[in-house]
Amino acid sequence: MTILSIFDIGLVVLILAVGAASIGMREAFSAVIGFVVYGLLLSIAWVRLSAVDVALTEAAIGGGMTGMLMLGAVARLRFAKGNDSRTSLPVRLAAGILCALVAAGLAIAVLSPPEVIPTLAPMAMENLPQSGLGNPVAGVLFVYRALDTLLEKVVLILALLGVWSLAPDRMWGGIPGLRVYAQPNSKLTFLAQLLPPVGIVVAVYMCWVGAKEPGGAFQGGTVLAAMWLLVMIAGLTSVPSISQRWLRLLLVAGPMIFLAIGIAGMVLANAFLAYPAGYAKPLIVAVEVALTLSIGVALGLLAAGPPERVQRP
């Protein structure tokens, strides 16, 4: 047994233990912290499986972004402690049975793999040079399965609409209820002044390098969102009201440009979401840039939560 396989076994045991601990925690806050640790460990596991793209996304979305959303939910729950009602036994039983069924289904799929594992990887690699891309993951996302990627971005906006609709009617179009820590000249101000320039460069780098190496719109967008949130939480910039035109334009810019290029493909390349020969890479990079901005704004607003204040005229 090599050192690496000992490491892998240790990692798997640790992931299972943290997952179980996170489910078993009585307090919501500790459970969320457990979940964030679980996400980070899982991203190490993805690195060990040589899936660096997935590892980056898992660390950014699974650990960071989702963790922040859930911490927000915990804070809200604590705030609304008044109607503290325990879920009834049948509901808990039903949830437990459903989870067990899903787990059993996954276990069957994992434990009884087909004789020959079907793979499209050789074909994907063979045709990749035609797109001008170097990263096979970007190739799958933007060439072979472009429709999925487009829909995924639309789903992100639908999720944001879902969060916004939690606001009462009179708050519609108002300012998201992000907790702002506005103490001038505090350490947080310092961090919020120092970090964003670095973070923006990292985000641009991740987006740009995504065509060739691991990285891409989602990873870059998450970093952008984190920087934006940091600046807003430190009170250096105000939280915009969701009715701002520029905000909404940025939100839909990515999917709209993607869709426009897709429709143009029907005329120029004879298929929806096909790229004209020779122009694949520049078009994909253009889409990635627009998507990075849109994802950054969407994730930032998701974390900021539903509108809670109305802008004073």
Next chain:
Amino acid sequence: MRLVLDIFTVLAVSAGAFFFLAGTVGLIRFPDALTRLHALTKVDNLGLGLVVLGLLPQANGLFGALKLVTIWLLVQLSGAIVTQLIAGTVRQHGPRE
């Protein structure tokens, strides 16, 4: 030369791992939030610094080495400030429970 660099890497990374271990022991054993933060940050910076120092000879050219050092600096910055924020909250409101 290669061998010397490899030995240097192993020594520095092992020393870094030792500091991480010490920090974790401190985090678990120390009595209150402030001392735990102290153990965590002191040892984190040193541990990560030693790991990065050890990995420098193995880095992928000058650019790779620069990336490693940047990561260490960023972790220093965020670690120091987040610790200050947590410590400030603890001092203002007292520890939970």
